[in-house]
Amino acid sequence: MRDWLKALPALDRNHIGEDIKTVEFGWPIGMPFVKAVGNGIYEVRALISKRIARVLFDIDKKGRMVLLHGFIKKTQKTPEEELELASNNKNKHQRALQVKGMKMKRRRNHKVTNHDGSTFDGFLEEQGIREEAEAVAIKRVLAWQLERAMQEQQKTKQSMAKQLRTARSQLDRPLDPQNTSVTLHTIARVAGALGIRQCFEMLPSGSITISKRLVTSSL
Numbered sequence: 001m002r003d004w005l006k007a008l009p010a011l012d013r014n015h016i017g018e019d020i021k022t023v024e025f026g027w028p029i030g031m032p033f034v035k036a037v038g039n040g041i042y043e044v045r046a047l048i049s050k051r052i053a054r055v056l057f058d059i060d061k062k063g064r065m066v067l068l069h070g071f072i073k074k075t076q077k078t079p080e081e082e083l084e085l086a087s088n089n090k091n092k093h094q095r096a097l098q099v100k101g102m103k104m105k106r107r108r109n110h111k112v113t114n115h116d117g118s119t120f121d122g123f124l125e126e127q128g129i130r131e132e133a134e135a136v137a138i139k140r141v142l143a144w145q146l147e148r149a150m151q152e153q154q155k156t157k158q159s160m161a162k163q164l165r166t167a168r169s170q171l172d173r174p175l176d177p178q179n180t181s182v183t184l185h186t187i188a189r190v191a192g193a194l195g196i197r198q199c200f201e202m203l204p205s206g207s208i209t210i211s212k213r214l215v216t217s218s219l
Contacts, residue, residue: 001055002123004070012048014133016070017124019046020055021137024065026144037078041068041086054078056086066093067120140177142187142198147175149194163193 005013023029023044034042037056044055052073060066068086071079124130150160157175161168173182174190184198191198 001067001070002118005123008053009049010127012051012053013127014129015048016044016046016053016055017120017127017129017133018136019044020065020067020120021124021133022140023057025134025137026141027059027065037083039083039087039090041083041090043078054082056082058086058090060093061097066090068093135180136178139180139182143175143177145196145198146187146190146194149191149196153194155194160190160193164189 005016008016019033023034026033031045033045035045037043041056041058044057046053046055054071054073055067056069057065057067068089069082071082121130124133150156157168157171161171164171171190173179174187176182187198
């Protein structure tokens with residue numbers, strides 16, 4: 001995975017990084033970003049340089065998003081060989097978890113191959129794009145949550161603007177998934193008008209694992 005990502009142009013790596021972090025922060029999430037492809041495997045759908053990239057992943061027993069395989073999609077249907085590669089990497093990761101979880105009742109002197117990879121956060125830091133990718137991902141998820149709340153409450157931008165005593169155009173910034181310049185205060189005001197509260201939590205890095213074979217979330 002890591003080698004595949006590194007071989008891509010810098011701008012493409014940025015886009016893929018933003019999309020993977022969006023899935024991490026917004027999980028569970030569906031189309032247009034994620035599609036289930038079978039056997040507990042999902043694909044992150046990313047548009048890069050007029051091409052279509054796919055990153056296959058699963059959620060392991062520890063609740064981690066494990067990046068299994070990445071490729072440039074050239075056909076409408078995901079090729080079977082790409083799915084097989086991802087499935088093989090998933091099985092290797094699961095076996096590694098089982099070995100790690102075994103209680104050592106008997107000493108074994110054989111070496112066990114570790115199929116865990118490096119973290120995706122580590123890869124983003126190495127490329128110098130982690131902060132930017134996370135900012136875009138967080139804003140996307142917040143915008144989706146606000147928009148979903150508006151739909152559930154059948155509120156329009158016009159009615160929200162009236163309630164907040166602001167111009168309708170001022171709601172474009174907090175509701176635009178790509179606009180990362182909006183302040184937390186503005187988001188909190190919009191959320192408050194919808195009767196919801198935004199909660200933020202600081203977590204350790206490395207929650208995504210990229211599979212050694214592919215550029216991975218356990219990378």
